[in-house]
Amino acid sequence: MVNKEKVEAAVKMLLEGIGEDCDREGLRETPARVARMYEELLEGMDASAEEHLMKTFTARDNQMVLEKDIEFYSICEHHMMPFFGKIHIAYIPDGKVVGISKLARTVEVFARRLQIQERLTAQIADAIMENLKPKGVMVMAQAEHMCMTMRGVKKPGSQTVTVICRGLFEQDESLRSLFMDMVKQR
Numbered sequence: 338m339v340n341k342e343k344v345e346a347a348v349k350m351l352l353e354g355i356g357e358d359c360d361r362e363g364l365r366e367t368p369a370r371v372a373r374m375y376e377e378l379l380e381g382m383d384a385s386a387e388e389h390l391m392k393t394f395t396a397r398d399n400q401m402v403l404e405k406d407i408e409f410y411s412i413c414e415h416h417m418m419p420f421f422g423k424i425h426i427a428y429i430p431d432g433k434v435v436g437i438s439k440l441a442r443t444v445e446v447f448a449r450r451l452q453i454q455e456r457l458t459a460q461i462a463d464a465i466m467e468n469l470k471p472k473g474v475m476v477m478a479q480a481e482h483m484c485m486t487m488r489g490v491k492k493p494g495s496q497t498v499t500v501i502c503r504g505l506f507e508q509d510e511s512l513r514s515l516f517m518d519m520v521k522q523r
């Protein structure tokens with residue numbers, strides 16, 4: 338749970354630390370505003386993927402299911418700056434599927450936390466493995482990190498790509514290529 342009073346006090350101190358005048362008009366409400374914003378941006382800390390993934394349907398045939406281009410926004414835990422982009426999720430059911438919107442909900446649960454992209458990608462894959470028990474899962478995240486594009490090496494538009502494979506996708510190279518082809522298709 339975000340402790341709004343603490344965040345508010347900390348933002349005030351941060352503003353003072355960078356040499357700002359907290360009493361000037363534009364900043365007067367800023368600590369409270371930032372505290373409310375963090376509450377929303379970090380609400381995944383109090384959410385669980387299970388609540389979205391537990392309602393399943395029987396799958397008649399166990400063909401690959403792919404949901405691609407799921408947009409996400411997260412915050413990197415090293416700089417507390419946004420990173421954002423797209424996530425593609427594929428799984429091969431073992432008799433059970435979930436409603437497509439539940440995959441996007443699962444992304445939200447893990448994106449709305451302080452994160453690193455590698456862990457975000459792995460947590461999504463593991464939540465699907467644990468709850469749906471499919472034959473395999475593959476998750477790919479493509480993201481732009483503001484801590485890289487706005488400062489430091491400053492390469493606007495550069496993308497970080499992470500991939501996690503579980504189950505059949507780990508063993509079967511042709512399944513991984515199929516995933517990549519389907520993701521590239523427009």
Ligand code: ZN
Pocket residue numbers: 413414415416417418482484485
């Ligand atoms: Zn960072």
